[in-house]
Amino acid sequence: MEQGIDASMMDPTFVDDIAAEHGGEHIRRCFACGTCTASCPVREVTERYNPRRIIHMALLGLREQVLSSDFIWLCSTCYACYERCPQDVRITELMHAIKNLAVREGYVHPSFRIQIGLILDHGRLYDITAFENERRAEQGLPPIHEQPAEYRQILAATGLDLLVQSPETGEDR
Amino acid sequence: MRYAFYLGCTAPVRTLNYELAARNTGRRLGIELVDINDFGCCGFPIKSVDHDAALLMSARNLALAEEQGLDICALCSSCTGTLAEANHRLQTQPEVAEQVNVALESAIGRRYEGTIKVRHFARVLFEEVGLDRLQEAVTVDLSQLRLAAHYGCHYLKPTDAHDQFDDPENPSSLDQLITALGASSVIYEGRDQCCGGGILGADEETALAMPRLKLERIAAVGADALVVVCPFCDIMYEFQQRRIEKIAQTRFNLPVLFYPQLLGLGMGLSADEVGLRLNRVKSRRLMEIARAADGR
Numbered sequence: 001m002e003q004g005i006d007a008s009m010m011d012p013t014f015v016d017d018i019a020a021e022h023g024g025e026h027i028r029r030c031f032a033c034g035t036c037t038a039s040c041p042v043r044e045v046t047e048r049y050n051p052r053r054i055i056h057m058a059l060l061g062l063r064e065q066v067l068s069s070d071f072i073w074l075c076s077t078c079y080a081c082y083e084r085c086p087q088d089v090r091i092t093e094l095m096h097a098i099k100n101l102a103v104r105e106g107y108v109h110p111s112f113r114i115q116i117g118l119i120l121d122h123g124r125l126y127d128i129t130a131f132e133n134e135r136r137a138e139q140g141l142p143p144i145h146e147q148p149a150e151y152r153q154i155l156a157a158t159g160l161d162l163l164v165q166s167p168e169t170g171e172d173r
Numbered sequence: 174m175r176y177a178f179y180l181g182c183t184a185p186v187r188t189l190n191y192e193l194a195a196r197n198t199g200r201r202l203g204i205e206l207v208d209i210n211d212f213g214c215c216g217f218p219i220k221s222v223d224h225d226a227a228l229l230m231s232a233r234n235l236a237l238a239e240e241q242g243l244d245i246c247a248l249c250s251s252c253t254g255t256l257a258e259a260n261h262r263l264q265t266q267p268e269v270a271e272q273v274n275v276a277l278e279s280a281i282g283r284r285y286e287g288t289i290k291v292r293h294f295a296r297v298l299f300e301e302v303g304l305d306r307l308q309e310a311v312t313v314d315l316s317q318l319r320l321a322a323h324y325g326c327h328y329l330k331p332t333d334a335h336d337q338f339d340d341p342e343n344p345s346s347l348d349q350l351i352t353a354l355g356a357s358s359v360i361y362e363g364r365d366q367c368c369g370g371g372i373l374g375a376d377e378e379t380a381l382a383m384p385r386l387k388l389e390r391i392a393a394v395g396a397d398a399l400v401v402v403c404p405f406c407d408i409m410y411e412f413q414q415r416r417i418e419k420i421a422q423t424r425f426n427l428p429v430l431f432y433p434q435l436l437g438l439g440m441g442l443s444a445d446e447v448g449l450r451l452n453r454v455k456s457r458r459l460m461e462i463a464r465a466a467d468g469r
Contacts, residue, residue, distance in 0.1 A: 022224050041367040045382035073221070073375040076383070078367035079330035083341045092331070099221040108222065111374030115218040119230075123213035125182035132186055139189050139448065141196075144180075145210045150233060150281040157280040158226035160219070 010061040017101060018058055023093030030055045030089050036081035042074055049074035051081055051091050058098065067102040073109040108163055117164040120155055123148035174301050176246035176292075177238035178206035179256070182214055183404040184248045187412070190448025191404055194433035195248055195294050197446045202302050202310065206246060211237050215252040216259065229280065231259030232273050236285040244290040246297050250403035251370075253293040254327025258334040260291050293328055295402045295432055296338060299346045304353040311354050311439040313466050318356040318458075320435070321396040322347040323387070325406045326367050341365070350432060351400060354439040362390045370405035384409040385417045388425045397458055398428040400435060407431065411453050428456035441466040 018024035036051040037043050043050055049071050057066050066072060075095040082092040102108070118125050123146055126132070133143040155161040184192050199206050216230030234256060238245045247253040263270045264287045274284045292300075298307065324347055329339045339346045344365070348358040369383030388410065391399060401407050411429035418424055429452070437447035444450055444463035452459075 041369070041383055042372065042379065044366075045386065046379045048379070070376075074372055074379060076326075076367050076369055076371035076380075077220075078326040078371070079341075080326075080365070080367070082331055096220050096224055100224055103222050109375055112218070112222050115374070116222065119214050119219070125214060125218065126186040128186070136185065136189065139193055139451075141185070141189060141192060142208055144185050147211050147213055150211075150283075151213060151230070153280045154226060154229045154233065157276065158223055158229065160223055160226050163222070 005060065005062070009064065011063040012061050014061045014063040014066075015059055018094070018097055021097035021100060023090060024097030026087070026089045027055065027058060027094055029087040030059065031087060032056060033086060035084050035086060036089075036091050039080040039084050041078055041080065042076050046074070051075070051095070054098070055089070055091070055094070066098065067105050068107050070109075072098055072102060073111075103163070113164055116155065116160055119148075119151050120161055120164060121148060122146045123151040174203055174297070175205040175207060175243060176297070177209050177212075177241055177243040179209075179212055179215075179234070179238075179245045179247035179249075179252055181247065181249035181252040181404070183408070188404040188407055188431070188451075190434060190451040191248060191407070191431040193446065193448040193451075194431055194437045194442075197442055198433045198437045198440060199294070201440060201442075202298075202306065204246070204297060204302065207241065207243060209237055209241065215249075215255045217251045217255040220255070225276075227255070228259050228262070228269075228273060229276055231256050232263060232277055232285045233281060233283060235260055235263070235289060235291070236277070236283045239285060239289050244292065246292055246294055248294050248404065250293060250325050250328040251405060253291060253296075254330065254334065257291040258331060260287070260289070261334040263287050293402065295328065295347065295350060296335075298432075298436070299350055300338075304349055307350070307353045307436065310436075312441040313439050313462060315354050315356040315435070315439050315462070318397050318462075319359050319395065320351055320356050320430075321361055321391045321394075321399045322351055322358050322364065323368070323399055323401045323406060323410070324365065325401065325403045328402055347400065347402065347432065351435070354436060356435070356439075359391075359394050359396050361394045361396070363387060368403075368406040368409035370409050373409070380409070381413060381417055381420060384413060385421055388414070388417060388427060389421070391427060392425055396427065398430045398435075398456060400430050400432055402432050414454060426454060428452060428454045428459060430459070438462050438466065443467050
């Protein structure tokens with residue numbers, strides 16, 4: 001059993017911030033029935049991820065504990081809880097809202113920094129080299145053309161391009 | 174039936190067998206798949222980081238299809254779900270659509286007017302081609318095949334984004350697509366379980382425990398192959414199968430087929446036309462079916 005909750009850590013504005021976020025609007029509807037946790041295929045294989053617990057921590061205002069955690073990154077986005085929740089808390093989208101807040105407060109899972117970098121460079125999650133297109137040609141498939149320019153513009157307009165910059169030098173990786 | 178063919182990131186690099194089989198079965202069934210070179214990432218991986226940026230990426234791709242006057246037909250379930258969800262939001266929330274269009278016009282000079290639909294290739298087969306025509310197209314006997322259907326998640330969820338296509342608690346479209354070809358679809362525990370692909374990057378150990386459970390449950394009832402409709406599900410069940418076997422200290426040796434590959438085999442396409450030699454877990458039985466078709 002972990003330590004009890006430190007009441008001085010509770011931040012009542014946390015739930016307001018979540019509710020103001022797209023996908024987080026229905027967080028206060030949760031009546032803690034646990035249908036989400038019982039339906040969760042990730043919870044089935046690890047106790048580290050427990051959506052009911054995360055929602056409860058958020059409602060208690062445990063901002064730092066939630067946003068700095070590893071467990072918020074363990075939602076596989078299967079939407080089982082989203083479909084079953086009797087209170088329409090829209091948990092999958094709520095988890096996206098919480099992760100978005102975490103990113104804004106400086107907690108980005110490294111795997112996502114890598115993915116943003118790939119999209120910035122290639123407009124897709126895989127680098128398309130001559131090798132990939134030769135393999136495709138061998139199968140009679142048309143080549144893939146990387147078109148990263150518009151992705152760069154979108155990522156720059158939303159400030160995400162900054163997340164892949166090197167924190168040491170301030171330059172691109 | 175003419176669609177903007179949305180390949181996504183994973184299928185055209187890692188699962189050429191899926192793409193080949195979809196193109197070759199689609200062509201024979203009158204589904205015209207138009208390649209759009211400018212398509213890129215659907216936005217799915219960015220949703221966790223910044224949902225506004227993800228929505229812009231989705232809207233960009235929707236706008237590209239709209240410029241051609243075409244609905245989207247996608248191979249990857251996550252692309253389908255992400256684009257369908259964005260489309261649903263943009264079509265039902267005019268104030269969001271306006272904000273997105275302002276941002277899209279200033280960033281890349283495009284607009285999306287909300288006029289197209291997004292559907293998965295398997296859904297196009299189910300709804301537009303129809304089970305009767307699929308049944309008629311079958312020339313090869315598949316009745317000896319016992320197959321485990323894996324729906325995955327974003328093929329049908331969230332259901333509001335997919336206009337309630339199929340039932341998330343007890344889906345049947347993929348089973349019907351399988352049985353229409355004469356093969357049988359086996360019942361196994363945890364059919365609706367997620368492949369774990371969404372967290373492979375975040376926590377490999379946890380992610381791999383998820384397909385392991387499914388492989389064990391299918392092994393308990395026995396099946397000739399697992400049938401999937403998403404490249405990422407395939408990565409979890411097929412590409413990762415050897416590693417999962419090492420962790421579980423067992424052998425599953427379960428072939429994984431994309432539904433269009435099965436369809437192609439039923440229609441008498443050759444092993445190469447459905448990319449069967451590119452499948453990692455080899456199946457003598459499936460190769461024999463393909464060879465029998467080749468020999469006719």
